[in-house]
Amino acid sequence: MAAFDPSRTYRAAVIGAGSGGLTLAVGLAGFGHDVVLIEGGDVGGDCTNLGCIPSKALLHAASSGIEDPFTWTRAKRDHLRNDETEEMATHERIALVRGWGRLTDHRSPHVVAVDGPDGPVEVRAEHVIVAAGSEPVRFPIDGLAAHRTITNEEIFELERAPRSIVLVGGGPIALEMATALADLGTAVSIVELRERLLAAEDPLVSSTVADALEARGIAVHTGTTIERFDEPTSTALLADGTKIDEVELVMLAVGRRPKLGRLGLDVAGVEHAPGGIVADDWGRTNVDGIWAVGDVTGNTLTTHGANAIGRRTVQAIALPRVPKVGGPRAMPAAIYSRPQVASVGLSVDEVERRHPAGRRRYTVDLASIDRGYTDDLEHGMVVVDVERFTGRILRAAIVGPAAAEWIGIFTMAIDHGIGLRKMFGTVHPYPAYAQAVGKLADEFTSDTLPALPKEFAAMVRGRLADRRLR
Amino acid sequence: MAAFDPSRTYRAAVIGAGSGGLTLAVGLAGFGHDVVLIEGGDVGGDCTNLGCIPSKALLHAASSGIEDPFTWTRAKRDHLRNDETEEMATHERIALVRGWGRLTDHRSPHVVAVDGPDGPVEVRAEHVIVAAGSEPVRFPIDGLAAHRTITNEEIFELERAPRSIVLVGGGPIALEMATALADLGTAVSIVELRERLLAAEDPLVSSTVADALEARGIAVHTGTTIERFDEPTSTALLADGTKIDEVELVMLAVGRRPKLGRLGLDVAGVEHAPGGIVADDWGRTNVDGIWAVGDVTGNTLTTHGANAIGRRTVQAIALPRVPKVGGPRAMPAAIYSRPQVASVGLSVDEVERRHPAGRRRYTVDLASIDRGYTDDLEHGMVVVDVERFTGRILRAAIVGPAAAEWIGIFTMAIDHGIGLRKMFGTVHPYPAYAQAVGKLADEFTSDTLPALPKEFAAMVRGRLADRRLR
Numbered sequence: 001m002a003a004f005d006p007s008r009t010y011r012a013a014v015i016g017a018g019s020g021g022l023t024l025a026v027g028l029a030g031f032g033h034d035v036v037l038i039e040g041g042d043v044g045g046d047c048t049n050l051g052c053i054p055s056k057a058l059l060h061a062a063s064s065g066i067e068d069p070f071t072w073t074r075a076k077r078d079h080l081r082n083d084e085t086e087e088m089a090t091h092e093r094i095a096l097v098r099g100w101g102r103l104t105d106h107r108s109p110h111v112v113a114v115d116g117p118d119g120p121v122e123v124r125a126e127h128v129i130v131a132a133g134s135e136p137v138r139f140p141i142d143g144l145a146a147h148r149t150i151t152n153e154e155i156f157e158l159e160r161a162p163r164s165i166v167l168v169g170g171g172p173i174a175l176e177m178a179t180a181l182a183d184l185g186t187a188v189s190i191v192e193l194r195e196r197l198l199a200a201e202d203p204l205v206s207s208t209v210a211d212a213l214e215a216r217g218i219a220v221h222t223g224t225t226i227e228r229f230d231e232p233t234s235t236a237l238l239a240d241g242t243k244i245d246e247v248e249l250v251m252l253a254v255g256r257r258p259k260l261g262r263l264g265l266d267v268a269g270v271e272h273a274p275g276g277i278v279a280d281d282w283g284r285t286n287v288d289g290i291w292a293v294g295d296v297t298g299n300t301l302t303t304h305g306a307n308a309i310g311r312r313t314v315q316a317i318a319l320p321r322v323p324k325v326g327g328p329r330a331m332p333a334a335i336y337s338r339p340q341v342a343s344v345g346l347s348v349d350e351v352e353r354r355h356p357a358g359r360r361r362y363t364v365d366l367a368s369i370d371r372g373y374t375d376d377l378e379h380g381m382v383v384v385d386v387e388r389f390t391g392r393i394l395r396a397a398i399v400g401p402a403a404a405e406w407i408g409i410f411t412m413a414i415d416h417g418i419g420l421r422k423m424f425g426t427v428h429p430y431p432a433y434a435q436a437v438g439k440l441a442d443e444f445t446s447d448t449l450p451a452l453p454k455e456f457a458a459m460v461r462g463r464l465a466d467r468r469l470r
Numbered sequence: 471m472a473a474f475d476p477s478r479t480y481r482a483a484v485i486g487a488g489s490g491g492l493t494l495a496v497g498l499a500g501f502g503h504d505v506v507l508i509e510g511g512d513v514g515g516d517c518t519n520l521g522c523i524p525s526k527a528l529l530h531a532a533s534s535g536i537e538d539p540f541t542w543t544r545a546k547r548d549h550l551r552n553d554e555t556e557e558m559a560t561h562e563r564i565a566l567v568r569g570w571g572r573l574t575d576h577r578s579p580h581v582v583a584v585d586g587p588d589g590p591v592e593v594r595a596e597h598v599i600v601a602a603g604s605e606p607v608r609f610p611i612d613g614l615a616a617h618r619t620i621t622n623e624e625i626f627e628l629e630r631a632p633r634s635i636v637l638v639g640g641g642p643i644a645l646e647m648a649t650a651l652a653d654l655g656t657a658v659s660i661v662e663l664r665e666r667l668l669a670a671e672d673p674l675v676s677s678t679v680a681d682a683l684e685a686r687g688i689a690v691h692t693g694t695t696i697e698r699f700d701e702p703t704s705t706a707l708l709a710d711g712t713k714i715d716e717v718e719l720v721m722l723a724v725g726r727r728p729k730l731g732r733l734g735l736d737v738a739g740v741e742h743a744p745g746g747i748v749a750d751d752w753g754r755t756n757v758d759g760i761w762a763v764g765d766v767t768g769n770t771l772t773t774h775g776a777n778a779i780g781r782r783t784v785q786a787i788a789l790p791r792v793p794k795v796g797g798p799r800a801m802p803a804a805i806y807s808r809p810q811v812a813s814v815g816l817s818v819d820e821v822e823r824r825h826p827a828g829r830r831r832y833t834v835d836l837a838s839i840d841r842g843y844t845d846d847l848e849h850g851m852v853v854v855d856v857e858r859f860t861g862r863i864l865r866a867a868i869v870g871p872a873a874a875e876w877i878g879i880f881t882m883a884i885d886h887g888i889g890l891r892k893m894f895g896t897v898h899p900y901p902a903y904a905q906a907v908g909k910l911a912d913e914f915t916s917d918t919l920p921a922l923p924k925e926f927a928a929m930v931r932g933r934l935a936d937r938r939l940r
């Protein structure tokens with residue numbers, strides 16, 4: 001293990017040992033650099049402790065009938081946390097310092113002041129990477145007792161599934177917890193202020209997901225919020241007049257904000273906005289030698305996003321004069337609810353803004369293809385917006401089984417400039433859901449091949465015809 | 471609907487209304503051609519009636535606890551069969567003739583003699599497409615009563631899951647039925663003559679699947695066969711000395727052979743071998759105007775294969791002078807067992823033969839990546855063989871969740887010449903299983919980028935480290 005030496009100037013100091021920070025620390029250490037990793041909370045950050053890992057574990061436990069699902073989930077989380085902590089604590093090139101890092105006004109080397117269990121210390125380093133992460137947005141609800149109010153920071157500490165819960169917010173965390181808790185028998189209500197769930201996704205995605213959740217007995221209230229909570233009767237009173245009775249818990253899942261407060265950004269002159277530290281695709285901030293990756297930047301709120309940018313930051317620091325491998329790529333998003341949701345490409349707004357007219361849209365109802373038929377799937381779809389003539393994919397979204405896995409077909413297509421025209425003829429196994437991709441390519445081709453207008457459409461649909469049999 | 475007119479010379483006669491035949495009939499009709507579709511059995515062929523559809527339905531019913539799974543499966547099958555039959559019987563350009571088609575020695579037009587419910591008739595057509603399909607290989611087992619012996623042609627007629635079954639053969643059908651029946655509580659034994667299951671797949675695939683099945687309580691006997699069956703004690707005696715007691719049913723699933731017998735191939739001069747009619751990637755046989763697609767050719771034994779070739783045949787017939795869209799592509803295979811298995815690319819033998827030395831092999835254990843950890847996955851893997859320097863994918867195989875869906879990432883890579891080097895940096899959602907694809911690209915890149923040898927390997931592995939925690 002590498003003991004921290006306050007007299008040394010390290011190659012890099014990393015503030016935060018979450019997805020971004022671990023990528024940087026392990027990556028730079030892999031290039032032979034000595035690194036100080038500064039973490040006041042748990043090694044592994046939100047992903048390991050409060051996010052991806054426990055949520056996926058709880059989803060698995062809930063859907064597979066594992067006994068004591070919360071205990072099991074915590075055991076999974078703790079095992080991984082301990083493993084990552086041990087790895088960092090014993091790494092020969094990484095000195096783990098426990099405490100909260102704060103930038104100072106020193107440059108060359110930069111100095112990070114650390115407060116916390118390891119006492120106030122100063123860490124000197126040529127490069128500082130800020131990877132301090134984000135936290136859930138919290139706000140008071142009129143009348144609601146604190147003991148009933150949780151976020152993703154508390155939910156995995158429950159001993160059992162609540163009898164009922166109101167999830168405030170209709171984003172990824174809410175959908176995953178709705179799925180897991182509904183599997184565990186909780187009466188779940190979702191209350192989303194905007195007019196639809198998953199406001200960052202296509203409206204078709206939102207409506208398909210809402211239909212699917214409602215079919216499972218989850219109540220979806222959109223365009224409203226909890227106006228007041230009546231503790232004596234445990235009733236949530238919504239702004240639209242709806243009453244939700246016998247509410248045991250209320251979970252706030254309305255979004256996340258970067259943890260900027262105690263980072264000393266202004267002292268160090270690091271440009272930032274409420275949405276996060278301003279950093280480019282390689283993690284560069286406006287201050288030479290200070291970098292920022294992950295949720296703290298607002299550029300990404302996912303582990304794979306932090307990892308992708310963090311890997312580029314590692315290269316930029318370790319190999320400043322070597323041509324970089326792997327520039328910015330399409331960034332997918334995935335939600336592991338049931339149905340799963342995944343998307344990739346331009347944002348919905350960007351599609352609208354950059355391609356106001358010159359695009360086509362294709363959709364496939366997964367319930368209408370053969371596998372949807374054998375699986376009795378009721379709600380699932382694929383939607384793509386493509387460049388009008390080439391079929392170049394602007395954005396793709398999937399709602400349905402294993403969406404997070406086969407979104408990669410579209411990610412590859414975007415990264416390599418493969419439009420629907422070129423995807424024509426690619427064979428997907430029968431009767432996989434991914435045959436929908438072939439169907440999209442067929443429809444685009446039949447619409448755009450000048451020589452073969454409508455007859456071709458009939459032909460290419462072939463056996464994989466829409467089957468609306470129920 | 472189009473009534474058959476024996477005095478007409480049709481544009482095409484299609485022998486067989488399975489996956490290949492339906493593609494041809496619907497496709498050519500879509501181009502405005504009048505087609506005679508000849509079918510002596512059920513419209514939909516093996517896929518709808520005896521294969522993909524009922525097997526996937528039974529797998530779904532078994533894994534989701536649907537009551538009376540066999541009744542439910544038959545209802546699904548019947549609904550689809552009736553739908554396809556109705557579609558063919560009422561199609562304005564397709565005349566459905568019930569009976570068994572046989573080629574004659576007539577050329578230009580070709581004459582197909584049909585025996586069956588619609589009486590002996592002759593069908594005249596410029597083009598004849600033979601899509602007669604295949605049937606399970608059957609053979610007697612010493613001592614085994616006929617009433618205990620089934621194939622995929624009988625299994626879906628069962629009223630309930632048997633208490634115990636021996637599946638003879640270790641291919642796709644056996645694995646899917648083993649999965650469904652094990653879910654339904656049947657004691658399942660697989661007896662495969664070759665040294666491993668799935669002999670057409672990579673040995674690593676075979677061993678991973680065998681481990682997974684055995685972990686679920688399915689007995690796997692390889693390198694042996696049933697030597698004798700003792701009816702009084704219901705015992706299967708294997709050649710290796712093993713006894714399997716209390717066997718209720720024995721299912722033969724050792725392979726399929728093309729239904730060549732009554733097609734009149736020799737009379738018509740159509741070249742064929744025991745493996746099937748000799749046809750090229752466009753369905754052409756040696757006789758002008760006679761085509762063959764699907765299982766009857768031995769070129770493919772899948773619905774998506776029959777569809778892919780059938781679509782090209784449609785183009786070749788309907789648009790002989792128009793440049794073709796969608797030439798031969800990589801042909802994936804998928805098995806919907808648990809774990810799922812999917813593969814694409816050159817055959818295992820071709821990889822060995824064409825690239826005896828100039829290749830690299832990479833594997834990822836899906837149990838060791840983060841999602842495998844949260845899902846408690848025990849058996850799953852990805853293996854790729856790639857061209858040594860470019861990372862061009864020769865063959866890829868996946869064993870694990872949703873393999874049939876995300877094999878498409880590799881299919882796209884093969885179709886578009888995207889090697890592992892170019893796949894480096896493509897972002898897959900955390901924590902999807904498909905992140906294994908990124909890991910393969912990382913490992914290849916770290917092995918082959920001359921500027922960054924070993925340090926890079928450590929870096930690129932980053933957060934998605936192997937986690938062997940159990």
